[in-house]
Amino acid sequence: MSTPETATGAFAIVPRTGRARAAWQSLRIVPLLEPRQTVSRAMRATVYLSALFLAGVLSVALLVWAGVPAGDLWRELSSVAFNSPRALASVLAQTAPLVVAGLATSIAFRVGFWNIGIEGQMILGAVLATAVAVYDIGPEPLRLPLMALAACLGGMAWIAGPGWLKARLSMSEVITTLLLNYVAFNLLLHLLYGPWQDPASRFPHSEQFAAAERLPRLGWQNLTWSVPLAAGLALALWWVMSKSRLGYLLDLLRHNRHMAHALGVPVAGISIAAVLGSGAVGGLAGFTIVAGIESRLTQDFFVGYLFSGILIAFLARNNPVGVVVAAFFLATLMMLGQSLQVFFGIPFALIRLIQAIFIISVAGSEFFLGYRMHWRRAA
Amino acid sequence: MKALKGVMPTLAASTIMLGLAPAAQAELAAVGNPRPAVILYGPTNDGGWSQSIDEARQLLEETLGTRIAQAAEIPETATAIRPAAELFIERGANIIIGSAFGYSDTFAELAAEFPQIMFFNPAGTTNAQNLQSVYGRTYETHYLCGMVAGGLTESGRIGFVAANPFGLVNWTVNAYLLGARQINPDVELSVVFTGSWGDPVRERAATQALIEQGADVIGQHVDTPTPQIVAAEAGIFATGHHRDLSEFSAATQCSSVWTWDLYLGSAIEAVSAGTFEPAPYGAFLSIADGAVDVACCGPAVPDDLAARVMEAREAIIGGMHVFAGPLYDRDGTLRVAEGAVLDDGALWGMDWFVAGVTGQ
Structure with missing residues (x-):
């Protein structure tokens, strides 16, 4: 515990004796935090x-502390995790559903x-x-679009309840959306252990989809159309968020709801659209995984x-392009973790630690992007 | 000519007829030089399913005299399974051992893509020339542990904590009661399905509920030792699943245990010798085949009961079938006729319970 005269700042490390x-x-150096007004791209990248x-x-x-030779580490990771097309394909395959799920989350967070x-x-x-x-349901050529549409509707239906409860009764959406996860999961279990149990293996998953019900392969490695689908969705949402009138109104809403209302912006309508959109994209994330x-x-x-x-x-920061980058980053971390486990027999707990x-x-x-730090002598 | 010929049986057959040497691309890389790697669904210390496979891996390291790499906590999704398997293969592994039914589809794809690699998948459902799914006839072992439960119960009511209601779980519930009734024909069994393979909170609640209903022996088919621990707290007995659960709780008097090292050891040996023949519908192994057995009996089991259990074990090894007719389900429908036994297809599809089972 520091005595009053040495408590010079939250970040000061004070020698005790x-x-x-x-x-x-005699120096009494303390950090002063100054909020940054602007952050340049170069600064952000650095x-x-x-x-x-x-x-x-x-x-x-x-x-290295866990016993991996440092030289081996670099050789293995640089040669296998980054240079092989197969590794890149694995990362991209993991990225696609993460992008869609990240987009779904960010749309709702934006409002x-x-x-x-x-x-x-x-x-x-x-x-x-x-x-x-x-x-x-439906003719075979239309099967996939119908599945995607059904997925969007499913996601929207599942978020509509919490949206309505929040709008009408000010009920916390954190609680309602969270609890509905469990309802959905039990519905899933009911279907998989009941009417949809795989008739071929009698195991609790659905039958395997026919060719017309799967996202086609891209023809490179094992990637399917889930990757361009995720990329296209991110691009479309980027356009909506940063170029369209709706995106502008969303920004306005986020910064000052009351002012937006006073200016005649249809606050309720836009919020509902964003919430339902979040649910729809969430449903699409499910579709991407089961069909892709x-x-x-x-x-x-x-x-x-x-x-x-x-x-x-x-x-x-809820930016659709940022979502792609962050999802790729997360997928790379997962892939790296697997490589480390496979190459060096490192325990999984350590992999989790590294990811964290x-x-x-x-x-x-x-x-450091939010604040500039000044080190100066205290008066 | 027993060597595996890859995924095209017609091609393999014609090669044999012509008496030609096996095609190079169809030869398993593991012949003469087995290098296994293990992909685990759960953590290596889950106390149950995944740990039983990891323990086999360690035993196989000794018998094969080589390190066997493993990757743990690989979920049942293609985006996670595929890179793990591919990385192992790139690193020179030529036998990939899985551990989950959710790996089945991806393993089937991988087996087609890598015809020179041998795949094994405990709990899997897919098979090919170079892919063998494996599971144990756990109804045999649960029948034996059920006998222990039938002998130990004083209330005549035994409880069973089960994961999810489908074939391979339902048969353990049914066999358990059939075993118990060999010792005490009046035993009733209450089963609770937790809806999860490993959920200690729900397993605790389920076990407590069963004990409150008067159950004084608890059987289980979940992935954690929670039911044993609750049974010990209540001062009653329990039987285990996956591994010898007496290490977690003194209540454990019998456990259905996996002995994967025995099956995988001989299978890898056969692959290495080029004599391995995959069972086209999966290897469904009994106590006699050495993939599943009982750890019996605990100190509370009287000697004569233990002797009867071991006698029954010998009978099962000798060919006795647990589901031999006449067997009625709890609605009174005849499920297995007099003189018949349940075939494997009916076992995997078992969606009924024998008379005397209550619960959901």
């Missing part, structure tokens, strides 16, 4: 790259609606898409996307 303390006290570098150094130190129900919306989207596939990756409805296709979606939206170091470094670096 002896000559060092005396010297320190800060993020420094954060990644710092995380890299910390991670390597950890790995201050804390949608913690992405997983529930993904489940409903995937369930309705699977219903189209299982019951062979799993080719059937499984029990845990959605697991982890709630947390990842929030993380991505946060890192990207990267995420905390990048998230923490935001501080």
Whole structure:
């Protein structure tokens, strides 16, 4: 515990005793924080790259401490994780659903609606898409678009309730969207252990989708159309957010709801549109996974996307292009983690720790973008 | 000529007929030089399913005299399974061992893409020339542990905490009661499905509810030792699943355990010798085949009961079927006729419970 005269600032490290303390006290250096008005692109890039570098150094130190020879580490990771087309394809395959889930989260966050129900919306989207596939609804050439549409409707239906409850009864959407995840999950289990159980294996997942019900392959590695779908969606949302009138109004809403209302902006309508849009994209994320990756409805296709979606939206500051970058970053971390496990037999807990170091470094670096630090002697 | 010929059986057949040497691309890379790698669904210390496979991996390291790499906590999604398998193959692994039914589709794709690599998947559903799904006839072991439960119960009511209601779980519930009734024909069984493979909170609640209903022995088919721990707290007995759960709780008097090292050891040996023949519908292994067995019996089991359990174990090894007719379900429908036994297809599709099972 520091005594009153040494408590010079939240970030000051004060030597406790002896000559060092005396010297320190004669200096009395304290950090002063000044909010930055603007941040240049170069500044932003420098800060993020420094954060990644710092995380890299910390991670390597950890790995070397865990017994991995440093030379091997670099050789293995640079040769396999980054240079092989197969590795890149794996990262992209993981990126696509993360992008869609991140976009879904960020749309709602943009209007201050804390949608913690992405997983529930993904489940409903995937369930309705699977219903189209299982019951062979519509002609085959239209099957995939119908599945996508059904997924959007499913996601929207699942977020409509919390949206209405918030608008009418001011009920916290954090609670309602979160709890509806469990309802959706139990519906999923009911279907998979009941009417939709795979008739071929009698295991609790749906039947395998027919060729017309799967997103086609791109013809490069094992990638499917989920990758261009995610990229296209991000691009479209980027246009809406930064170029369209709606995007401008959304920004206005976020900054000052009351002023927007006073100016005659249809605040309620725009908020509802954004919330339903978030649900629709969430449903589409479910579709991307069942039709683009799993080719059937499984029990845990959605697991982890709630947390990842929030993380991505946060890192990207709800910017659709940022979402793509953040999702790629997260997918690379997952892939790196697998490589480390496979190459060096490192325990999974250490992989998690390294992933956390990267995420905390990048998230923490935001501080330096928000504030300028001055070190000066205290009066 | 027993060597595996890859994914095109017609091609393989014609090669044999012509008496030609096996095509180079169809030869398994593991022949003469097996290098296995393991992809685990759960953490290596989950106390159950994943740990049982990891323990086999460690035993195989000793018998094969080589390090066997493993990647843990690989979820059942293609985006996670594929890179792990590909990285292992790039690193020279030529036998990939999985551990989840959710790996089935991806393993089937990988097996077609890498015909020179051998794949094994405990709990899987897909098979090919170079892909073998494997599961154990756990109804045999649960029948034996059920006998222990039937002998230990005083209230005549045993409880069972189960994960999810489908074939391979339902058969353990049914076999457990059939075993118990061998010792005490009046035993009733209450089952609670938690809806999750590993959820200690719900398993605790389910176990407590069963005990409150009067159950004094608890059987289980979930992935955690929670039911044993709750049973010990209540001062009653329990039986385990996956591994010998007496390490977690003294209440454990019998456990259905995996002995994957025995099956995988001999399978890898056969692959290495070029004599491995995959079972086209999956290897469905009994106690006699050595993938599943019981750890029995705990100190509370009287010697004569233990002897009867071991006798029954020998009978099962000798060919006795647990689901032998006549068997009625709890609605009174005849499910297995007099003199018949349940076939494997009916086992995997088991969606009924024998008379005497209550619960959902």
